[in-house]
Amino acid sequence: MLNYNGQILSKSNCKFSYQNRAFKYGDGIFDTLKYENDKIHFIEDHYFRLMSSMRMLRMKISMNFTLKFYEDEILKIINENKLHNKARVRVTVFRKNGGLFSPDSKEVNFLIEAEKLLPVHHDSYEIELYKDFPVYSGMLSNIKTNNRMINVVASIFASEFNYQNCILINEKKNIVEAINANIFIIKGDEIFTPALTEGCVNGIIRKQIIELINKNSDYHIQETAISPFELLKADEVFLTNSVIDIQSVTKYRKKEYATEKTERLIKMFEKYVMYKM
Numbered sequence: 001m002l003n004y005n006g007q008i009l010s011k012s013n014c015k016f017s018y019q020n021r022a023f024k025y026g027d028g029i030f031d032t033l034k035y036e037n038d039k040i041h042f043i044e045d046h047y048f049r050l051m052s053s054m055r056m057l058r059m060k061i062s063m064n065f066t067l068k069f070y071e072d073e074i075l076k077i078i079n080e081n082k083l084h085n086k087a088r089v090r091v092t093v094f095r096k097n098g099g100l101f102s103p104d105s106k107e108v109n110f111l112i113e114a115e116k117l118l119p120v121h122h123d124s125y126e127i128e129l130y131k132d133f134p135v136y137s138g139m140l141s142n143i144k145t146n147n148r149m150i151n152v153v154a155s156i157f158a159s160e161f162n163y164q165n166c167i168l169i170n171e172k173k174n175i176v177e178a179i180n181a182n183i184f185i186i187k188g189d190e191i192f193t194p195a196l197t198e199g200c201v202n203g204i205i206r207k208q209i210i211e212l213i214n215k216n217s218d219y220h221i222q223e224t225a226i227s228p229f230e231l232l233k234a235d236e237v238f239l240t241n242s243v244i245d246i247q248s249v250t251k252y253r254k255k256e257y258a259t260e261k262t263e264r265l266i267k268m269f270e271k272y273v274m275y276k277m
Helices: 021-025 043-056 067-080 149-160 204-214 260-276
Strands: 002-004 007-009 028-036 086-095 108-116 126-135 165-170 175-178 182-187 190-194 220-224 236-241 245-249
Touching: 002 067, 007 067, 021 086, 028 043, 028 067, 043 067, 043 086, 043 204, 067 086, 067 108, 126 149, 126 175, 149 165, 175 182, 175 190, 182 204, 190 204, 204 220, 204 236, 204 245, 204 260, 236 260, 245 260
Parallel strands: 126 165, 190 220
Antiparallel strands: 002 007, 002 108, 028 086, 086 108, 165 175, 182 190, 182 236, 236 245
């Protein structure tokens, strides 16, 4: 079942027009959330990021699209699909049909999908650099728009060569992020992650990890430009997104990484989530 503008529909009954702007122009944004233990993780952060993205893209935000409305609509489809343990939720917001590049309306539709969240962590996790197409290091890249063609072709590349993920670079040949996650690099007691100005998605878990590390005197974090060569100098590398939380990377080319500090951060983050929830 799907939640389309507040109406519960079966997947077979949810048919989109060929004029759908998300299909024709990529005129949409999306958000991915985790539901666990009767809670939507970091719902406020997700909501305000979505509102910020809609404003940036000049979408009209209805007065009733409040935080409570957003949460209620997500819970509606979770309950309808009987996902009472863990769920992966995707919310897509797109402008209403009509117009060419210039839309006839700034008003939006939304679609909420919810499915069972399966185990996603891997003990062995190898990455590679994806260099065919760069991510542009502008503010638009910080938003989770429907235009994910680089992520799609990078995912196919990773699958063809049996990598668990690939690292995307920008036009300056600096590291941006992984296909579906933000990236962090550990060297000694220093932790580095690409700055938003490098073009990475403004990830919710990225934000929480930075906040957590800043509260811990054992580590110091820097948001900065990172060369791919730093991957070979790193002690550890880990990825973050709203579904996996934290995933250790174990190998990049001939470099094999330790995971002890990342595992410690995972335990710290689990306690942090319990506190925040």
